Structures are given as structure tokens and as C-alpha cells.
Amino acid sequence: MPEALALALSLAGLAATLAAAIARPRWLPEAAVAVGAAAALVAVGAVTVSRAGQAVGHLAPTIGFLAALLLLADGCRRDGLFRALGDMMARGSRDSPRRLLALVFAVASSVTVALGLDPTIVLLTPVVLATATRLRMSPEPDVYATVHLANSSSLLLPISNLTNLLVFTTSGLSFTGFAALMLAPTLAAVGVEWVVLNRFFAAELGRPPGRQAVPAAPHLPRLALAVLTATLAGFLAGSLFGVSPVWIAAAGAAAITVPALVRRTATASDLVRATQPSFLLFVLGLAVIVVAASDNGLAAAVRMVLPGGTSLPALLGIAAVSALLANLVNNLPAILIIAPVALASGPAALLAALIGVNVGPNLTYAGSLATLLWRRLLRAQDTDVNLGQFLRLGAVTVPAALAASTLMLWSGVKVGL
Amino acid sequence: MRALVWIVAETWQATVAAAAAFLPAEADVTLLYVRSDAETLARGARSALLGRSRHPVAEALDAISEQGARNLLADAQAALGHQAALDARSGRTEQEVVAAADTADLLVLARDQGHAHRGPRSLGPTVRYVVDHAPCAVLLIWPDAPSG
Numbered sequence: 001m002p003e004a005l006a007l008a009l010s011l012a013g014l015a016a017t018l019a020a021a022i023a024r025p026r027w028l029p030e031a032a033v034a035v036g037a038a039a040a041l042v043a044v045g046a047v048t049v050s051r052a053g054q055a056v057g058h059l060a061p062t063i064g065f066l067a068a069l070l071l072l073a074d075g076c077r078r079d080g081l082f083r084a085l086g087d088m089m090a091r092g093s094r095d096s097p098r099r100l101l102a103l104v105f106a107v108a109s110s111v112t113v114a115l116g117l118d119p120t121i122v123l124l125t126p127v128v129l130a131t132a133t134r135l136r137m138s139p140e141p142d143v144y145a146t147v148h149l150a151n152s153s154s155l156l157l158p159i160s161n162l163t164n165l166l167v168f169t170t171s172g173l174s175f176t177g178f179a180a181l182m183l184a185p186t187l188a189a190v191g192v193e194w195v196v197l198n199r200f201f202a203a204e205l206g207r208p209p210g211r212q213a214v215p216a217a218p219h220l221p222r223l224a225l226a227v228l229t230a231t232l233a234g235f236l237a238g239s240l241f242g243v244s245p246v247w248i249a250a251a252g253a254a255a256i257t258v259p260a261l262v263r264r265t266a267t268a269s270d271l272v273r274a275t276q277p278s279f280l281l282f283v284l285g286l287a288v289i290v291v292a293a294s295d296n297g298l299a300a301a302v303r304m305v306l307p308g309g310t311s312l313p314a315l316l317g318i319a320a321v322s323a324l325l326a327n328l329v330n331n332l333p334a335i336l337i338i339a340p341v342a343l344a345s346g347p348a349a350l351l352a353a354l355i356g357v358n359v360g361p362n363l364t365y366a367g368s369l370a371t372l373l374w375r376r377l378l379r380a381q382d383t384d385v386n387l388g389q390f391l392r393l394g395a396v397t398v399p400a401a402l403a404a405s406t407l408m409l410w411s412g413v414k415v416g417l
Numbered sequence: 418m419r420a421l422v423w424i425v426a427e428t429w430q431a432t433v434a435a436a437a438a439f440l441p442a443e444a445d446v447t448l449l450y451v452r453s454d455a456e457t458l459a460r461g462a463r464s465a466l467l468g469r470s471r472h473p474v475a476e477a478l479d480a481i482s483e484q485g486a487r488n489l490l491a492d493a494q495a496a497l498g499h500q501a502a503l504d505a506r507s508g509r510t511e512q513e514v515v516a517a518a519d520t521a522d523l524l525v526l527a528r529d530q531g532h533a534h535r536g537p538r539s540l541g542p543t544v545r546y547v548v549d550h551a552p553c554a555v556l557l558i559w560p561d562a563p564s565g
Contacts, residue, residue, distance in 0.1 A: 021467045030468050097427065118466055125459040126478055132455075133485035136426045143455035147462040203529040203541020207427035208561045282468035330467045365458050367465020375464060390458065 003296050006046040010293035013037030017286060018329060022374050031278040034285025038292075047292035055291040056284055061246050062165055063284060067275040068249035069159055072231065073119040074274035075256030078266060079224035082119075085111070086127040087218030090135055095212060097137045097205045101145060101197070104128055108146045109153040109190055114228055117161050120150040135212050141201035144393065145193065147365060152189040152401055154358050155182045157235070158245065162283075163335040163357050170339065171347050175239035180417045181351055185405035189359055192401040200393055227256045283332070290336040302341045309345055312410045315352040318342055319406045322356025323363070323398065330368040331357040348413045355405045362401075363394040419445045421521035422501070423514050423547070424493050426485075428527040428560035433496045435558040436525045446501040448493050449517050451510040456482050482507075511546035518547075523554045531561035 020033035042052050076082070085107050093100035108128070112120045128146045132139035154161035158168035158178050168178065198205065231252030238248045260266040294302075307317035318338075326334040335357045342353040366372040376387070422436045433448075440446060456478035486505045494501055506513045518524045526548075529541040540548065548555055 018467075022464075034468075118469060121459075121462045121466060122469075125462065126481065129455055129459060129478060130481045133426075133481055136429070136489065138426050138453060139455040139482075140453045140458075143453075143458055147458060150462065202538075203543065204427075206530045206534065206541075207425070208531040209427040210430040276469060279468050286468070330465070332467050361465060365461040365465075367462070367467070371464055371467075372461070375461060 001045045007293060007296040007298065009044065009046050010041055010289060010296055010298070013041055013289045014286075014293055014329075014333065017282075017289060018333065018370065021282070021330075022371050029278055031282040031285065034282045034289065036285075038285040038288035041289060041292045047288065047295060051291060051295065052288045055287050058169075059166075059284060059287050061244075062169060063280050065159075065165060065246045065249050066162065066283070067280060068246070068253040069116060069165075070118075070275050071253035071257050071271065072227070072249065073115045073123070074271075075253070075260065076115065076119070076221070076224040076228065077123050078260055079221040079256070080219070081221050081224040081228075082123045082127045084218040084221055085124070086131045087215055089128070090131050090215045091217065093135060093137075094214075095135075095209050097141070097207065097209060098198070100132065100135065100137060101141050101201075101205060104142045104145050105149065105190065105194060108149040112150050112153045113156045113160050113186075114232055116159055117150045117154045120146060125150075134215075135209075137209060138201075138204040138207075141197060141204055144201075144390075145197055148193050148197070148362050148393075148397065149190065151362050152193050152359055152397075153186055155189060155355060155405065156186040157182075159235070159249070161331075161354075161358050163331050164354055166283075166287075166332070166335055167339040167343075167350060167354065170343060171350050173347050175235050175245050177239075177417075178351075179236075181348075181409060181412050182354075184408035184412055185351075185355055188404035188408045189355075189401040192397055192404055196393065196397045196400070200396075223256065223259065227252055230255070286333060287336060290333060294337065294340060298337060299341055302337060306338065306341050308349075310348040310352075310410075310413060312407070314345070315348065315406050315410050316403065318345075318349055318352040319356040319359075319402050322353040323360025323402055324356075326357040326360040327363050327368050328370070330371065331361055348409065351409055352406055355402060355409065359398060359401045359405065363391070363398050365390045365394075418443075418522045419447070419520060420523045420525060421447050421449055421518050421553075422493075422497075422525040423449045423451075423517075424489070425450075425527070426489060428529075429489060429493050430496060431560045432525060432527045432558060433493050435527075435556070437497055439525070439556060440523075442499070446497065446499070447504050447517075447521070448490055448497070448501050449504045449506065449514065450486050450490050450493075451513045452482050452486050452505065452507040453510070454507065511543045511550070514547045515550045515552070518551050518553050521553045523556060524551050525556045525558065527558050527560040529560070532559055532563055 017034045017037055021030035041047050089103040092103050111124050125146050128142050129139050132142045158164045234248040235245050306321055307314040322338050338353045342349040361367045364372040420440050424432050459478050490503045528539040529544055530539040
């Protein structure tokens, strides 16, 4: 098959998969489109069976890792971790909107770092909304902070964002090596968010609130906290002794899941649902489609656009291009497309690409322009969102956070972290 | 006299107290609260999670905000001490307030900052817009007790 035709077919498959994932028609699950498109590309010879098999085999441990992390987050929810965090923030805010925002920053960053972006968006955001509402404080600063930090603080660990996880095994970095290089960039991104959000919402945060009843001391979920602490310590220690983090994640998932099965607070089918099998298939299908597109010319095109090397301007360029691509096609396809090309310049370039695809989606509240446009086209419920305000916030925070984080990454590489 | 009393979450008590003190007993009072669009934002962020199934246990975001608005308006009505119409809206706050003030003779609202911050910054962008665009007379109160 001519390369141009194979490329065109692969890009069509990618477009169809993205369209299904964004539009979410009831009758056509996005996983079916992704797997179907991948199978079709193999069938017509746009990608060989062995190359597709290699991509799937390569990603399989990551998919297992992801499933374990999803189980871990679900166990924390079941154990009441998110409810307890809401009570803790309410109690700690002591009638100060600014103190509540500081606690939201601490909690949203911690949850994102330890459990990943998804639990922050899906499980923590409603808790933050409910907490601010209960305390009679405007929820905008806190909800904006949670949504922004789910992206900005997802730089730190390989488990903090699926984008990190997808490229972690090929990065050649150890778990602690990754964290050491990404610590300063994460702090820089969170610092930018703090400064910008505090100024942006100065009016809401400066209002003198009325007195509210102090909520009772939260009931801390001991099992969830113990398992989470042990798992994080395990990741760091395992990295020193050469134990693959997949096994640590699996142990953590088992430690929080088995007691629930024994006590019958969760059924086997609950647990299967928690691993989101259709999402795992979606990622595998997407990976094969991107390999087909990359092999047939997309990688060459990316190589022309993406700066090479690891000088500061090159890293800034990689972060910027990655952020733009993430806003065009969402962050998962963006990192799958960019990672192989960036990695040729070394792990620092790959981490710069991760800064771009992780922080970049804050430009729009829906993760990409495509998703945003679709939501605004079709869903009347979105017409009242103050889009101008969100875009202004994104336009201020994203370039500043990208620049600050990339500068920190470059400094870290320079001092030999 | 038709009076519109716009309350926000933090300073509703001061605003309602001012309304009770300044408005004549026969005034036709409407209490207005405009819900933020925070839950739309949260929903949008969820749609950014490409390929993830809709989470089965995710709480209904709208219900949280709707319940909060109902509770706030009920508390405000109780604090006001006499009959008032309740108006809960959602959308761009400043535009909703100005639109609601169209049929009012007087709009009662609070500054964003207390006495410690006298000056232009005591009005945030939303309150500033409402004061600038209100079609009726405006009673602008301080949200806290005067200090010293």
C-alpha cells in the first residue's frame, strides 16, 4: 500500500475515534470505534500484524498498571476518602474563603499526584463544589482550582496522569528519577495557578463571610490512607531496588480491594466496572492507530515541527508544540504522537512534551478545542458557562505555567538530577 | 415600591439585614440569587477525560448547586422576617442581576470587601458591572459592621 494512502487511512481512523470519543453517541462506544479502526488498518495493510502486536504487547503492562490504579482510586472512594477530605477542608477553612482555596490547592494537588487526574475530576470536584456551597462561599475559585490543578499538578509522578504512564516505560527513567526531575516543574505550575487564581478571584476571596457552624471532625478512612501511603512509599522504594511499579500498584489495588470483597462492600462486577474495560480497549486501539499513522509519515511530519535537542529554547518549543497539539486532538493522542519523536532527543525532551500535554489542556475547560466546540454546539446546558472568563484564565495561566515548568525542568537537567 | 435584593453566598446576612432596616414594610421584595456556573465547568472537565466511561457514582453536580441555592434563599427569607418572592437564576451573574432589576424600583446589594478595603477595590468586577448597568436606584451596603 502506498504510504500516502496508508497515512490518509490512519488519520481517518484517528479522526473517527476522536469524533466518537468526543460526541459519544449512545449506539457507538468509542472503544468499538478505536478497536474497529485499528483492526481495519491492520486488515488493509496500513500497519503490519507484527507491528500492531508489538504496540499492543508494549502497552500491555501499562494497561495493567492503569487498571490497578483505577481499582486503587475506587477503593479510596469506597472507603470514604473523598467525603473525609471534604469535611477536612470545611473544618480547616474556618470561615475564610482564601483558607478554603489554600486547602483545595493542597488536597487537589495531593489527590492528583497520588491517584491521578481522573479521580480529581470525577470524585473530588463534586466534593469541592459541595463543600464551598455548604460553607456559603462562592464555589468558582475552588472548582476552577480543582479543574486546573488536576492538569497542572499531574506532572509529578508517572501515575499522576495517564499521559505520563503511557510513556513512562519507554522513557528509560526510574520512578524516582521521573519524580526528581518533575518536582520543581510541578511546584512551578502550581505556584503560577495560586498567584493567578488569587488575583483573578480577589473579589470573591475577599468577601467577609458570615459565620457557619463548624462541621464535626472528619472520620478518617484508615485503610485508604494506609494503603495509599504504603503504595507511594513502595513506588519510591521499589524504584531503588528495581521492583517494577506495576507490581507495587497491583499490591496496593489488592490491599484495598480484597477486604471489600471479603466484607462484601463490593462485588466482583463492581470491581470489573471500576477498571473501565472499555477504556482500556480504547487506549490499546488508539495506540495501534497512532503507530499506523506515525509509521506512514506522521512521525516524519512531527520531526519537522518539533525542535530537537534539550537546550532551553528546544525544550520550550517542545512544550509549546505539545500543548498546542493537545488542544487540537486531546492529550492522549497528542502524547502518543509526540513521544517517539521527542524521546529521540532524550528523556528531558520527553518530559518537556509531558509538561505541554498535561498543562496545555487548561487553555479550555473541556480538554481540547474540539471537545469544547462540540459541547457548545450541541449542549444547551453549556451555554451559560462563562467561557470568556475561563479562556482568559487559561490564556494567563497556561503560557506562564509552561514556561516556568520547562525552565525548572531545564535547570534540573543542568544540575544533573 | 418594588425592591430587588441580590444576595451572594458570603455576605447574604448583611444584605438581608440592610433590606430589613431600610425598606418600608409595604415594599414588594424579591430576593435574588444567581448560581455560579461552577457545575458546568466541572461537567466540561469530565468530558475532557477522553474515552473514560461516565462514572456511575459521580454525584449529580446540578443537584448540589440547586439545593444550595434553595437553602440560601430560604434562610434569607427567614432572616428578612416578612414575605418576599424568591428568584433563583443561573447564568452570567452580572447580566442576570441587571435583567432582574429591569422591573424593580430599587436594587439592594453588597460590596465585595469590608470597611478595611474602602475605595474602588471594594467592588469586584461583577458588582461594579451591576452598579454601572442597573436601570434602577441602587442601595450599596457594606458587608460588615463599621470598625472603630
